[in-house]
Amino acid sequence: MRRYSAFAIAREALRHHKGWERAWRSPEPRPRYDAIIVGAGGHGLATAYFLGKNHGLKNVAIIEKGWLGGGNTGRNTTIIRSNYLQDPSAAIYEKARSLYETISQDLNYNVMFSPRGVIMLAQTHHEVRGYQRTAHANALQGVQTEWIGPERVKELCPIINLDGPRYPVLGGLWQARGGTARHDAVAWGYARACSAMGMDIIQQCEVTGVRSSNGQVMGVETTKGPIDCDKLGVVVAGHSGVLAEMAGFRLPIESVSLQALVSEPIKPCMDVVVMANTVHGYMSQSDKGEMVIGGGTDGYNNYTQRGSFHHVEETVRALIETFPMISRLKMLRQWGGIVDVTGDRSPIISKTPLGNCFINCGWGTGGFKAIPGSGWAMAELMAKGGSTLADAFSLDRFREGRFIDESVAAGVAH
Amino acid sequence: MLILDCPCCGRAADETELEGGGEAHLTRFGPGASDDDFERYLFLRGNPKGVHFERWRHAYGCGKWFLAARCTTTLEVFGTYAAQTTAPPPEIVAAIKARRPNWEAPV
Numbered sequence: 001m002r003r004y005s006a007f008a009i010a011r012e013a014l015r016h017h018k019g020w021e022r023a024w025r026s027p028e029p030r031p032r033y034d035a036i037i038v039g040a041g042g043h044g045l046a047t048a049y050f051l052g053k054n055h056g057l058k059n060v061a062i063i064e065k066g067w068l069g070g071g072n073t074g075r076n077t078t079i080i081r082s083n084y085l086q087d088p089s090a091a092i093y094e095k096a097r098s099l100y101e102t103i104s105q106d107l108n109y110n111v112m113f114s115p116r117g118v119i120m121l122a123q124t125h126h127e128v129r130g131y132q133r134t135a136h137a138n139a140l141q142g143v144q145t146e147w148i149g150p151e152r153v154k155e156l157c158p159i160i161n162l163d164g165p166r167y168p169v170l171g172g173l174w175q176a177r178g179g180t181a182r183h184d185a186v187a188w189g190y191a192r193a194c195s196a197m198g199m200d201i202i203q204q205c206e207v208t209g210v211r212s213s214n215g216q217v218m219g220v221e222t223t224k225g226p227i228d229c230d231k232l233g234v235v236v237a238g239h240s241g242v243l244a245e246m247a248g249f250r251l252p253i254e255s256v257s258l259q260a261l262v263s264e265p266i267k268p269c270m271d272v273v274v275m276a277n278t279v280h281g282y283m284s285q286s287d288k289g290e291m292v293i294g295g296g297t298d299g300y301n302n303y304t305q306r307g308s309f310h311h312v313e314e315t316v317r318a319l320i321e322t323f324p325m326i327s328r329l330k331m332l333r334q335w336g337g338i339v340d341v342t343g344d345r346s347p348i349i350s351k352t353p354l355g356n357c358f359i360n361c362g363w364g365t366g367g368f369k370a371i372p373g374s375g376w377a378m379a380e381l382m383a384k385g386g387s388t389l390a391d392a393f394s395l396d397r398f399r400e401g402r403f404i405d406e407s408v409a410a411g412v413a414h
Numbered sequence: 415m416l417i418l419d420c421p422c423c424g425r426a427a428d429e430t431e432l433e434g435g436g437e438a439h440l441t442r443f444g445p446g447a448s449d450d451d452f453e454r455y456l457f458l459r460g461n462p463k464g465v466h467f468e469r470w471r472h473a474y475g476c477g478k479w480f481l482a483a484r485c486t487t488t489l490e491v492f493g494t495y496a497a498q499t500t501a502p503p504p505e506i507v508a509a510i511k512a513r514r515p516n517w518e519a520p521v
Binding site for chain 1: 415416429430432433434436437449450452453454456457458459460461462463466468470484486487488489
Protein backbone atom coordinates (compact mmCIF):
# COMPACT_ATOMS: atom_id res chain seq x y z
CA MET A 1 0.00 0.00 0.00
CA ARG A 2 1.39 3.39 -0.98
CA ARG A 3 0.78 5.90 1.76
CA TYR A 4 -1.33 8.97 1.13
CA SER A 5 0.44 12.20 2.08
CA ALA A 6 0.96 15.79 0.96
CA PHE A 7 4.16 14.56 -0.66
CA ALA A 8 2.23 11.90 -2.62
CA ILE A 9 -0.13 14.56 -4.00
CA ALA A 10 2.85 16.65 -5.13
CA ARG A 11 4.54 13.59 -6.66
CA GLU A 12 1.43 12.59 -8.57
CA ALA A 13 0.75 16.16 -9.68
CA LEU A 14 4.14 16.11 -11.39
CA ARG A 15 3.31 12.95 -13.36
CA HIS A 16 -0.29 13.64 -14.36
CA HIS A 17 -1.76 11.53 -11.52
CA LYS A 18 -0.86 8.28 -13.27
CA GLY A 19 0.74 6.65 -10.22
CA TRP A 20 -2.28 6.28 -7.93
CA GLU A 21 -2.99 2.64 -7.22
CA ARG A 22 -6.39 1.11 -6.50
CA ALA A 23 -7.31 1.47 -2.84
CA TRP A 24 -8.08 -2.26 -2.50
CA ARG A 25 -7.69 -5.41 -4.58
CA SER A 26 -10.73 -7.30 -5.93
CA PRO A 27 -9.56 -10.92 -5.98
CA GLU A 28 -11.46 -14.11 -6.73
CA PRO A 29 -12.17 -16.16 -3.59
CA ARG A 30 -9.66 -18.83 -2.51
CA PRO A 31 -11.08 -22.23 -1.43
CA ARG A 32 -10.31 -21.71 2.27
CA TYR A 33 -9.70 -18.98 4.84
CA ASP A 34 -9.02 -18.94 8.59
CA ALA A 35 -11.96 -16.60 9.00
CA ILE A 36 -14.75 -15.33 6.79
CA ILE A 37 -16.66 -12.16 7.54
CA VAL A 38 -20.03 -11.91 5.77
CA GLY A 39 -20.84 -8.28 5.06
CA ALA A 40 -18.41 -5.59 3.89
CA GLY A 41 -20.06 -2.68 5.63
CA GLY A 42 -18.37 -0.62 8.30
CA HIS A 43 -18.85 -3.16 11.09
CA GLY A 44 -17.69 -6.13 8.97
CA LEU A 45 -14.62 -4.35 7.63
CA ALA A 46 -13.72 -3.01 11.09
CA THR A 47 -14.01 -6.56 12.47
CA ALA A 48 -11.63 -7.85 9.79
CA TYR A 49 -9.26 -4.93 10.35
CA PHE A 50 -8.95 -5.56 14.09
CA LEU A 51 -8.67 -9.35 13.55
CA GLY A 52 -5.53 -8.55 11.57
CA LYS A 53 -4.24 -5.61 13.56
CA ASN A 54 -4.92 -6.73 17.16
CA HIS A 55 -4.90 -10.51 16.81
CA GLY A 56 -2.60 -11.27 13.85
CA LEU A 57 -5.32 -13.14 11.95
CA LYS A 58 -4.77 -12.07 8.36
CA ASN A 59 -5.95 -15.03 6.26
CA VAL A 60 -9.41 -13.48 6.16
CA ALA A 61 -12.05 -12.96 3.46
CA ILE A 62 -14.80 -10.36 3.63
CA ILE A 63 -17.75 -11.38 1.45
CA GLU A 64 -20.23 -8.79 0.24
CA LYS A 65 -23.49 -9.33 -1.63
CA GLY A 66 -23.51 -5.89 -3.24
CA TRP A 67 -20.77 -3.32 -3.13
CA LEU A 68 -18.58 -2.37 -0.23
CA GLY A 69 -20.23 0.10 2.16
CA GLY A 70 -23.43 0.14 0.08
CA GLY A 71 -25.82 -0.79 2.87
CA ASN A 72 -26.46 1.15 6.05
CA THR A 73 -22.85 2.41 6.16
CA GLY A 74 -23.66 4.55 3.14
CA ARG A 75 -27.18 5.43 4.27
CA ASN A 76 -26.89 6.83 7.78
CA THR A 77 -26.75 10.41 9.04
CA THR A 78 -23.12 10.03 10.25
CA ILE A 79 -23.68 11.05 13.88
CA ILE A 80 -21.03 9.98 16.39
CA ARG A 81 -21.78 10.17 20.12
CA SER A 82 -21.44 8.00 23.21
CA ASN A 83 -23.85 9.60 25.72
CA TYR A 84 -25.63 6.36 26.63
CA LEU A 85 -27.18 5.56 29.98
CA GLN A 86 -26.22 1.93 30.53
CA ASP A 87 -22.63 0.99 31.41
CA PRO A 88 -22.02 -1.63 28.68
CA SER A 89 -23.36 0.77 26.02
CA ALA A 90 -21.31 3.71 27.26
CA ALA A 91 -18.19 1.50 27.27
CA ILE A 92 -18.47 0.27 23.68
CA TYR A 93 -19.74 3.54 22.15
CA GLU A 94 -17.06 5.56 24.00
CA LYS A 95 -14.41 3.10 22.77
CA ALA A 96 -15.73 3.70 19.25
CA ARG A 97 -15.79 7.48 19.66
CA SER A 98 -12.23 7.54 20.98
CA LEU A 99 -11.06 5.34 18.08
CA TYR A 100 -12.72 7.78 15.66
CA GLU A 101 -10.44 10.52 17.03
CA THR A 102 -7.34 8.82 15.62
CA ILE A 103 -8.86 6.70 12.84
CA SER A 104 -7.65 8.93 9.99
CA GLN A 105 -4.03 8.65 11.20
CA ASP A 106 -4.35 4.92 12.01
CA LEU A 107 -5.76 4.07 8.57
CA ASN A 108 -3.84 6.74 6.64
CA TYR A 109 -7.22 7.64 5.17
CA ASN A 110 -9.06 10.87 5.88
CA VAL A 111 -12.51 10.02 7.26
CA MET A 112 -13.14 13.71 7.99
CA PHE A 113 -14.05 13.10 11.63
CA SER A 114 -15.49 16.39 12.83
CA PRO A 115 -15.94 16.54 16.63
CA ARG A 116 -18.35 19.43 16.35
CA GLY A 117 -20.48 18.47 19.33
CA VAL A 118 -23.90 16.86 19.71
CA ILE A 119 -26.88 18.32 21.61
CA MET A 120 -29.83 16.14 22.53
CA LEU A 121 -32.68 18.53 23.27
CA ALA A 122 -34.89 18.13 26.31
CA GLN A 123 -38.40 19.29 25.43
CA THR A 124 -40.45 17.76 28.24
CA HIS A 125 -39.84 17.66 31.99
CA HIS A 126 -39.48 13.92 31.74
CA GLU A 127 -36.64 14.41 29.28
CA VAL A 128 -34.99 17.01 31.54
CA ARG A 129 -34.84 14.49 34.37
CA GLY A 130 -33.78 11.71 31.99
CA TYR A 131 -30.86 13.63 30.49
CA GLN A 132 -29.69 14.97 33.85
CA ARG A 133 -29.57 11.36 34.98
CA THR A 134 -27.64 10.38 31.83
CA ALA A 135 -25.16 13.23 32.44
CA HIS A 136 -24.53 11.90 35.98
CA ALA A 137 -24.21 8.33 34.68
CA ASN A 138 -21.77 9.50 32.00
CA ALA A 139 -19.65 11.27 34.63
CA LEU A 140 -19.29 7.94 36.46
CA GLN A 141 -18.55 6.11 33.19
CA GLY A 142 -15.84 8.58 32.16
CA VAL A 143 -17.84 9.86 29.20
CA GLN A 144 -17.61 13.63 28.92
CA THR A 145 -21.13 15.06 28.71
CA GLU A 146 -22.82 17.99 30.33
CA TRP A 147 -26.35 19.15 31.08
CA ILE A 148 -26.87 22.65 29.60
CA GLY A 149 -29.68 25.19 29.90
CA PRO A 150 -31.68 26.72 27.06
CA GLU A 151 -29.46 29.86 26.82
CA ARG A 152 -26.41 27.70 26.16
CA VAL A 153 -28.38 25.69 23.57
CA LYS A 154 -29.20 28.95 21.75
CA GLU A 155 -25.54 30.03 21.96
CA LEU A 156 -24.37 26.74 20.42
CA CYS A 157 -27.10 26.67 17.78
CA PRO A 158 -28.40 30.17 17.01
CA ILE A 159 -30.92 29.00 14.39
CA ILE A 160 -32.94 27.08 16.97
CA ASN A 161 -36.36 28.27 18.15
CA LEU A 162 -36.45 27.82 21.93
CA ASP A 163 -40.09 28.80 22.39
CA GLY A 164 -41.85 26.24 20.24
CA PRO A 165 -45.58 26.43 21.01
CA ARG A 166 -45.96 22.77 21.87
CA TYR A 167 -42.48 21.67 22.94
CA PRO A 168 -40.25 24.52 24.19
CA VAL A 169 -36.55 23.72 24.56
CA LEU A 170 -35.86 23.25 28.28
CA GLY A 171 -32.18 22.37 27.98
CA GLY A 172 -30.04 19.66 26.50
CA LEU A 173 -27.46 16.95 26.95
CA TRP A 174 -24.27 18.27 25.37
CA GLN A 175 -21.43 16.05 24.24
CA ALA A 176 -18.72 18.39 22.97
CA ARG A 177 -16.54 15.54 21.68
CA GLY A 178 -19.26 13.93 19.59
CA GLY A 179 -19.76 14.89 15.96
CA THR A 180 -19.86 13.48 12.47
CA ALA A 181 -17.59 11.72 9.97
CA ARG A 182 -17.62 10.95 6.25
CA HIS A 183 -19.45 7.62 6.35
CA ASP A 184 -18.25 6.14 3.05
CA ALA A 185 -14.66 6.99 3.93
CA VAL A 186 -14.89 4.87 7.08
CA ALA A 187 -15.73 1.80 4.97
CA TRP A 188 -13.18 2.71 2.29
CA GLY A 189 -10.42 3.37 4.82
CA TYR A 190 -10.94 0.04 6.58
CA ALA A 191 -11.21 -1.77 3.22
CA ARG A 192 -7.90 -0.29 2.07
CA ALA A 193 -6.19 -1.25 5.33
CA CYS A 194 -7.63 -4.79 5.23
CA SER A 195 -6.54 -5.27 1.62
CA ALA A 196 -3.05 -4.03 2.51
CA MET A 197 -2.85 -6.71 5.22
CA GLY A 198 -3.51 -9.35 2.52
CA MET A 199 -7.19 -9.89 3.23
CA ASP A 200 -9.54 -10.61 0.31
CA ILE A 201 -12.57 -8.37 -0.13
CA ILE A 202 -14.97 -10.22 -2.43
CA GLN A 203 -17.79 -8.04 -3.70
CA GLN A 204 -20.83 -9.06 -5.78
CA CYS A 205 -20.77 -12.43 -4.03
CA GLU A 206 -23.89 -13.45 -2.14
CA VAL A 207 -23.86 -16.05 0.62
CA THR A 208 -26.57 -18.59 -0.19
CA GLY A 209 -25.99 -21.12 2.58
CA VAL A 210 -23.98 -21.91 5.71
CA ARG A 211 -22.29 -25.32 5.81
CA SER A 212 -21.87 -27.08 9.12
CA SER A 213 -20.92 -30.46 10.53
CA ASN A 214 -21.52 -31.73 14.08
CA GLY A 215 -22.69 -28.31 15.20
CA GLN A 216 -19.52 -26.59 13.93
CA VAL A 217 -19.40 -24.19 11.02
CA MET A 218 -17.42 -25.52 8.02
CA GLY A 219 -17.87 -22.74 5.49
CA VAL A 220 -20.34 -20.94 3.30
CA GLU A 221 -22.02 -21.52 -0.05
CA THR A 222 -21.82 -18.47 -2.25
CA THR A 223 -22.72 -17.39 -5.76
CA LYS A 224 -18.98 -17.76 -6.48
CA GLY A 225 -18.87 -21.33 -5.13
CA PRO A 226 -18.25 -22.88 -1.71
CA ILE A 227 -15.61 -21.36 0.59
CA ASP A 228 -14.30 -23.15 3.70
CA CYS A 229 -13.43 -21.43 6.95
CA ASP A 230 -12.55 -22.13 10.58
CA LYS A 231 -14.48 -19.18 11.92
CA LEU A 232 -17.42 -17.29 10.50
CA GLY A 233 -18.48 -13.78 11.45
CA VAL A 234 -21.94 -12.66 10.33
CA VAL A 235 -22.11 -8.87 10.21
CA VAL A 236 -25.04 -8.13 7.91
CA ALA A 237 -27.31 -5.71 9.82
CA GLY A 238 -30.84 -5.81 8.33
CA HIS A 239 -30.30 -9.22 6.72
CA SER A 240 -29.17 -10.93 9.95
CA GLY A 241 -32.43 -12.87 10.12
CA VAL A 242 -31.86 -14.25 6.61
CA LEU A 243 -28.32 -15.43 7.47
CA ALA A 244 -29.46 -16.80 10.83
CA GLU A 245 -32.06 -18.92 9.06
CA MET A 246 -29.31 -20.35 6.82
CA ALA A 247 -27.26 -21.15 9.93
CA GLY A 248 -30.27 -22.72 11.63
CA PHE A 249 -31.21 -20.39 14.46
CA ARG A 250 -33.57 -17.51 15.17
CA LEU A 251 -32.70 -14.04 16.40
CA PRO A 252 -34.55 -11.60 18.64
CA ILE A 253 -34.54 -9.14 15.77
CA GLU A 254 -37.01 -7.48 13.44
CA SER A 255 -35.97 -5.57 10.34
CA VAL A 256 -37.60 -2.25 9.54
CA SER A 257 -36.90 0.60 7.18
CA LEU A 258 -35.35 3.80 8.57
CA GLN A 259 -35.33 6.95 6.47
CA ALA A 260 -33.09 9.95 6.04
CA LEU A 261 -33.13 12.94 3.72
CA VAL A 262 -30.93 15.87 2.75
CA SER A 263 -31.82 19.38 1.64
CA GLU A 264 -30.33 21.49 -1.10
CA PRO A 265 -26.97 22.96 -0.01
CA ILE A 266 -27.03 26.29 1.82
CA LYS A 267 -24.40 28.49 3.45
CA PRO A 268 -23.02 27.37 6.84
CA CYS A 269 -25.66 27.99 9.51
CA MET A 270 -25.26 25.22 12.04
CA ASP A 271 -21.97 23.79 13.33
CA VAL A 272 -23.34 21.25 15.83
CA VAL A 273 -25.53 18.17 15.58
CA VAL A 274 -28.98 18.64 17.12
CA MET A 275 -31.23 15.73 18.06
CA ALA A 276 -34.81 16.38 19.13
CA ASN A 277 -36.09 13.06 20.39
CA THR A 278 -39.53 14.12 21.63
CA VAL A 279 -40.62 15.55 18.30
CA HIS A 280 -38.49 12.95 16.54
CA GLY A 281 -36.08 14.67 14.21
CA TYR A 282 -32.36 15.27 14.10
CA MET A 283 -30.27 17.46 11.90
CA SER A 284 -26.72 18.50 11.08
CA GLN A 285 -25.11 20.36 8.21
CA SER A 286 -22.72 18.53 5.92
CA ASP A 287 -19.50 20.04 4.64
CA LYS A 288 -21.23 20.52 1.28
CA GLY A 289 -23.89 22.63 3.03
CA GLU A 290 -26.79 20.18 2.84
CA MET A 291 -28.94 19.84 5.93
CA VAL A 292 -28.78 16.13 6.81
CA ILE A 293 -32.02 15.02 8.41
CA GLY A 294 -32.84 11.74 10.10
CA GLY A 295 -36.38 10.43 10.03
CA GLY A 296 -38.36 7.71 11.67
CA THR A 297 -38.66 3.96 11.29
CA ASP A 298 -41.65 2.25 9.76
CA GLY A 299 -43.92 0.53 12.23
CA TYR A 300 -43.82 -2.83 10.47
CA ASN A 301 -41.27 -5.35 9.18
CA ASN A 302 -39.90 -4.59 5.76
CA TYR A 303 -36.85 -4.92 3.55
CA THR A 304 -37.67 -2.17 1.07
CA GLN A 305 -34.89 0.43 1.69
CA ARG A 306 -37.59 2.99 1.01
CA GLY A 307 -39.87 3.83 3.93
CA SER A 308 -43.27 5.47 4.26
CA PHE A 309 -43.87 9.02 3.16
CA HIS A 310 -45.80 10.04 6.25
CA HIS A 311 -42.66 9.56 8.38
CA VAL A 312 -40.87 12.15 6.25
CA GLU A 313 -43.80 14.48 6.76
CA GLU A 314 -43.73 14.02 10.56
CA THR A 315 -39.99 14.58 10.76
CA VAL A 316 -40.01 17.68 8.60
CA ARG A 317 -42.98 19.09 10.50
CA ALA A 318 -41.13 18.66 13.79
CA LEU A 319 -37.93 20.21 12.48
CA ILE A 320 -39.71 23.26 11.07
CA GLU A 321 -41.09 23.95 14.57
CA THR A 322 -37.58 23.65 15.98
CA PHE A 323 -35.71 25.43 13.15
CA PRO A 324 -38.18 27.86 11.48
CA MET A 325 -35.55 29.10 8.99
CA ILE A 326 -35.51 25.76 7.14
CA SER A 327 -39.22 25.98 6.25
CA ARG A 328 -38.53 26.98 2.63
CA LEU A 329 -35.66 24.57 1.99
CA LYS A 330 -36.12 22.12 -0.84
CA MET A 331 -35.30 18.52 -0.13
CA LEU A 332 -32.80 16.99 -2.51
CA ARG A 333 -32.81 13.27 -1.78
CA GLN A 334 -34.59 10.78 0.45
CA TRP A 335 -33.62 7.16 1.05
CA GLY A 336 -34.09 4.27 3.44
CA GLY A 337 -31.96 1.57 5.02
CA ILE A 338 -32.98 -1.71 6.61
CA VAL A 339 -32.18 -1.61 10.29
CA ASP A 340 -32.15 -4.61 12.60
CA VAL A 341 -33.94 -3.73 15.82
CA THR A 342 -33.71 -5.79 19.02
CA GLY A 343 -36.16 -5.82 21.89
CA ASP A 344 -33.96 -3.71 24.20
CA ARG A 345 -32.55 -1.45 21.42
CA SER A 346 -29.03 -2.71 22.15
CA PRO A 347 -26.81 -4.66 19.77
CA ILE A 348 -25.83 -8.31 19.76
CA ILE A 349 -22.14 -9.26 19.58
CA SER A 350 -22.15 -12.91 20.40
CA LYS A 351 -21.38 -16.55 19.87
CA THR A 352 -24.30 -18.38 18.28
CA PRO A 353 -25.85 -21.85 18.68
CA LEU A 354 -23.61 -22.91 15.75
CA GLY A 355 -20.01 -23.53 16.85
CA ASN A 356 -17.37 -21.03 15.64
CA CYS A 357 -20.08 -18.89 14.07
CA PHE A 358 -20.28 -15.41 15.57
CA ILE A 359 -22.78 -12.67 14.97
CA ASN A 360 -22.60 -8.88 15.22
CA CYS A 361 -26.00 -7.30 14.61
CA GLY A 362 -28.91 -5.48 16.19
CA TRP A 363 -27.32 -2.01 15.98
CA GLY A 364 -30.74 -0.88 14.85
CA THR A 365 -31.05 2.79 14.16
CA GLY A 366 -27.65 3.87 15.50
CA GLY A 367 -24.79 1.68 14.28
CA PHE A 368 -22.51 4.06 12.40
CA LYS A 369 -21.16 5.71 15.55
CA ALA A 370 -20.15 2.31 16.91
CA ILE A 371 -18.20 0.97 13.92
CA PRO A 372 -14.63 1.03 15.33
CA GLY A 373 -15.65 -0.17 18.80
CA SER A 374 -17.91 -2.85 17.36
CA GLY A 375 -15.12 -4.14 15.13
CA TRP A 376 -12.68 -4.08 18.06
CA ALA A 377 -15.03 -6.11 20.29
CA MET A 378 -16.17 -8.55 17.57
CA ALA A 379 -12.56 -9.27 16.54
CA GLU A 380 -11.59 -9.98 20.15
CA LEU A 381 -14.61 -12.26 20.55
CA MET A 382 -13.77 -14.18 17.35
CA ALA A 383 -10.07 -14.47 18.15
CA LYS A 384 -10.24 -15.22 21.88
CA GLY A 385 -13.77 -16.46 22.50
CA GLY A 386 -14.62 -13.53 24.80
CA SER A 387 -14.31 -9.77 25.03
CA THR A 388 -14.85 -7.39 27.93
CA LEU A 389 -16.60 -4.95 25.61
CA ALA A 390 -18.81 -7.58 23.95
CA ASP A 391 -19.71 -10.03 26.72
CA ALA A 392 -22.70 -8.04 28.01
CA PHE A 393 -24.14 -7.99 24.48
CA SER A 394 -24.42 -11.77 24.16
CA LEU A 395 -27.41 -13.43 22.56
CA ASP A 396 -28.44 -15.24 25.76
CA ARG A 397 -29.24 -11.98 27.56
CA PHE A 398 -32.79 -12.22 26.20
CA ARG A 399 -33.22 -15.74 27.56
CA GLU A 400 -31.77 -14.68 30.91
CA GLY A 401 -33.55 -11.34 31.17
CA ARG A 402 -30.29 -9.31 31.35
CA PHE A 403 -31.45 -6.52 29.05
CA ILE A 404 -29.35 -3.47 28.27
CA ASP A 405 -32.36 -1.25 28.02
CA GLU A 406 -31.51 1.76 25.90
CA SER A 407 -35.01 2.13 24.49
CA VAL A 408 -35.82 4.58 27.29
CA ALA A 409 -32.44 6.32 27.22
CA ALA A 410 -32.53 7.10 23.49
CA GLY A 411 -35.96 6.02 22.39
CA VAL A 412 -35.46 7.49 18.98
CA ALA A 413 -33.73 6.63 15.76
CA HIS A 414 -30.22 8.05 15.88
CA MET B 415 -48.58 3.78 1.22
CA LEU B 416 -49.63 0.51 2.76
CA ILE B 417 -53.40 -0.08 2.67
CA LEU B 418 -55.01 -2.98 4.51
CA ASP B 419 -58.69 -4.00 4.47
CA CYS B 420 -59.84 -4.27 8.06
CA PRO B 421 -61.85 -7.52 8.30
CA CYS B 422 -63.60 -6.24 11.45
CA CYS B 423 -65.18 -3.05 10.10
CA GLY B 424 -64.69 -3.67 6.37
CA ARG B 425 -62.91 -0.40 5.67
CA ALA B 426 -59.72 0.00 3.63
CA ALA B 427 -57.33 1.58 6.14
CA ASP B 428 -54.07 3.26 5.21
CA GLU B 429 -51.06 2.85 7.44
CA THR B 430 -51.51 6.11 9.35
CA GLU B 431 -54.73 4.58 10.72
CA LEU B 432 -53.02 1.35 11.71
CA GLU B 433 -50.60 0.13 14.32
CA GLY B 434 -48.35 -2.84 13.62
CA GLY B 435 -48.29 -5.55 16.27
CA GLY B 436 -45.46 -7.79 15.05
CA GLU B 437 -45.39 -11.45 14.06
CA ALA B 438 -48.69 -13.37 14.16
CA HIS B 439 -49.45 -16.95 15.20
CA LEU B 440 -46.91 -17.04 18.03
CA THR B 441 -47.51 -19.81 20.52
CA ARG B 442 -48.00 -18.20 23.92
CA PHE B 443 -46.33 -19.52 27.03
CA GLY B 444 -46.97 -18.57 30.62
CA PRO B 445 -45.85 -19.51 34.13
CA GLY B 446 -44.16 -22.90 34.33
CA ALA B 447 -42.94 -22.82 30.72
CA SER B 448 -39.32 -23.68 29.95
CA ASP B 449 -36.77 -20.90 29.34
CA ASP B 450 -36.50 -21.97 25.69
CA ASP B 451 -40.26 -21.71 25.10
CA PHE B 452 -40.46 -18.38 26.88
CA GLU B 453 -37.55 -16.90 24.92
CA ARG B 454 -39.07 -18.10 21.67
CA TYR B 455 -42.45 -16.60 22.52
CA LEU B 456 -41.20 -13.26 23.82
CA PHE B 457 -38.19 -12.46 21.65
CA LEU B 458 -37.22 -14.79 18.80
CA ARG B 459 -38.77 -13.85 15.46
CA GLY B 460 -38.70 -15.33 11.97
CA ASN B 461 -38.19 -11.86 10.44
CA PRO B 462 -38.57 -13.31 6.91
CA LYS B 463 -37.57 -11.55 3.72
CA GLY B 464 -40.76 -12.36 1.86
CA VAL B 465 -44.15 -13.60 3.09
CA HIS B 466 -44.87 -12.42 6.64
CA PHE B 467 -47.93 -13.05 8.82
CA GLU B 468 -48.46 -10.19 11.20
CA ARG B 469 -50.80 -8.58 13.70
CA TRP B 470 -52.33 -5.18 13.10
CA ARG B 471 -54.68 -2.97 15.05
CA HIS B 472 -57.07 -0.58 13.32
CA ALA B 473 -56.01 1.96 15.96
CA TYR B 474 -57.61 5.10 14.51
CA GLY B 475 -60.61 3.24 13.11
CA CYS B 476 -62.66 0.51 14.75
CA GLY B 477 -59.85 -0.20 17.24
CA LYS B 478 -59.88 -3.95 16.70
CA TRP B 479 -57.04 -6.40 16.06
CA PHE B 480 -56.74 -8.41 12.86
CA LEU B 481 -54.07 -10.35 10.97
CA ALA B 482 -52.50 -9.79 7.56
CA ALA B 483 -50.32 -11.73 5.13
CA ARG B 484 -47.87 -9.39 3.43
CA CYS B 485 -44.59 -9.50 1.53
CA THR B 486 -41.81 -7.61 3.34
CA THR B 487 -39.84 -6.96 0.14
CA THR B 488 -42.58 -5.79 -2.24
CA LEU B 489 -45.19 -4.67 0.35
CA GLU B 490 -47.73 -6.75 -1.61
CA VAL B 491 -50.71 -7.67 0.57
CA PHE B 492 -52.06 -11.22 0.12
CA GLY B 493 -55.06 -10.72 2.36
CA THR B 494 -56.30 -9.91 5.85
CA TYR B 495 -58.19 -12.18 8.22
CA ALA B 496 -59.61 -12.48 11.70
CA ALA B 497 -57.30 -12.44 14.70
CA GLN B 498 -59.13 -15.42 16.24
CA THR B 499 -57.10 -17.98 14.27
CA THR B 500 -54.00 -20.02 15.09
CA ALA B 501 -52.87 -20.54 11.49
CA PRO B 502 -53.45 -18.73 8.18
CA PRO B 503 -56.80 -19.81 6.66
CA PRO B 504 -56.79 -21.82 3.39
CA GLU B 505 -57.91 -18.91 1.19
CA ILE B 506 -54.95 -16.79 2.37
CA VAL B 507 -52.53 -19.67 1.78
CA ALA B 508 -54.05 -20.12 -1.70
CA ALA B 509 -53.65 -16.40 -2.44
CA ILE B 510 -49.98 -16.58 -1.43
CA LYS B 511 -49.37 -19.77 -3.47
CA ALA B 512 -50.96 -18.12 -6.52
CA ARG B 513 -48.40 -15.30 -6.33
CA ARG B 514 -45.44 -17.19 -4.82
CA PRO B 515 -45.55 -20.80 -6.14
CA ASN B 516 -42.33 -21.79 -4.36
CA TRP B 517 -43.38 -20.44 -0.98
CA GLU B 518 -43.65 -22.90 1.89
CA ALA B 519 -45.32 -22.20 5.21
CA PRO B 520 -42.75 -21.68 8.00
CA VAL B 521 -42.52 -24.46 10.58
